[in-house]
Amino acid sequence: MSTLIRRRSTPRRAAWLIAVGAVVALLLTTALANSVSAHGSVVDPASRNYGCWQRWGSDFQNPNMATLDPMCWQAWQADPNAMWNWNGLFREGVAGNHQAAIPDGQLCSAGHTSSGRYNALDTVGAWKTSPVTNSFRIKFYDQASHGADYIRVYVTKQGFNALTKPLAWSDLELAGQIGNTPASQWTPEAQGVSIQVPANAPGRTGRHIVYTIWQASHLDQSYYLCSDVDFGGDAPTTPPTTTPPPTTPPTTPPATGGCAATYRVTNSWTGGFQGEVEVTAGASAIKSWTVTWTYANGQQVSSSWNATVTSSGATVTARNVAYNGTLAAGAKTAFGFLGSSTGTNTAPTPTCTATV
Incomplete structure (x- = not known):
């Protein structure tokens, strides 16, 4: 009789264990998803992978990308998750020793972080650029409202050729930074918060890379982001004054x-x-x-x-x-x-x- 009881109870116990295991797995998956799904990036001037996601996320299989946006094309082919996870380009446990953690030539991928997911962002070539003036601001968007221990903005030195040379630490100069800033001091967004960091890069002309390091406040988590820009010179700080148009056209054209x-x-x-x-x-x-x-x-x-x-x-x-x-x-x-x-x-x- 006891043997018969054990035989009848075994399937029930197995079913119970399977159900408990499924619930635990679901909770663990949900917790992991919530922990990694919402972080942040520089959105203006857009980081390389955020820009690729912004331009092609809804059309990432379009073959025209190969000619219209070739650097994004090679990145999408290498690993689409680099763009879908544009907000997760970070390393943990760096303890502020950024140059020791990330070798030259791997700055845009945070030293081949996340098992190489972002490696294509280190590829040298004609990435799409955003126009900026020598005095500009970067906008950082934080989906998880972590805030910052600090944000540092670097710009490549004049003479650096982003079309032919991999980015190295020696190519960068500090252009702007902010210190400890809790998320409560950032600007509320629809999902998360944002903050703008002023930067100044005098003497820059043409194509350059803006390199941003965000040290998040919730734990030792450092984000490393490359944005491609084109310096066109200083724009007026105030809009020019305008006058009403003349009632009659000028009698002579401009010389x-x-x-x-x-x-x-x-x-x-x-x-x-x-x-x-x-x-x-x-x-x-x-x-x-x-x-x-x-x-x-x-x-x-x-x-x-x-x-x-x-x-x-x-x-x-x-x-x-x-x-x-x-x-x-x-x-x-x-x-x-x-x-x-x-x-x-x-x-x-x-x-x-x-x-x-």
Whole structure:
């Protein structure tokens, strides 16, 4: 009889153990998910993986990404979780010794953290840039409202070439920082909080990397984030005053001044390339400039910085933006762009016109 009872109770006990185990597993999974699903990142200028998620998260299988945004394309192919988990690029237990924990060449992946999930962010190339001035602010978004022991913002030194050189600690200069700031002092967001950190990088022009270290306050958890920017110079701190337009048009058009433009390809890959045009004022100062060129091999411009670029068929027109139209005699400025090509990529000869 006792044996019969044990035989009848064994399935019940097994079922009970399985049910308890399932509940424990569910609770553990939920706890782990809650602990890692909400952290933070620099959202302006966007970190590399946040920017890729922002641009392509709803369309990440679009093959056009390969030519329109090749650095994001290679990152999505390497590990999509680097973008889906844009808020989890951190290391634990660093104890403030960042340079010892992260080798040169691995700064953007936090030293190949998370079993190499973010390794593609270290890839050297033409990452999409955000335009900034020499005095700028980074916006950090914290989904979990951890607050900060500190946030430090670094900028690469003038002369650093982000298109050819892996990022090293010696390439960086501190441009701004804040100390201990609890989340209660951050700006409330729909989900989480945000804070802006002022930074100043005098003398920077062109493409650079902004490197942000966020030391979260809830435990020894350090975030390491690369944002690609393009310094176009200092913009006015206050908007210019405006006057009502005249009731009648002017009787004479603005005088035309001289300028010259040179076109060059700075980087290329299968199906795409990056270009730069340098504009030089002539013997007199100018107030604005327009550069035009015509492609002979079907090239198309997909994005640009430091100029407003439009296309009509094979003809491309680039006009200055607010902060780089006025040039002294002989002064120079430059703008850049990304383009697509089908193989042959003959450089066109640009023409430049200006007003004085």
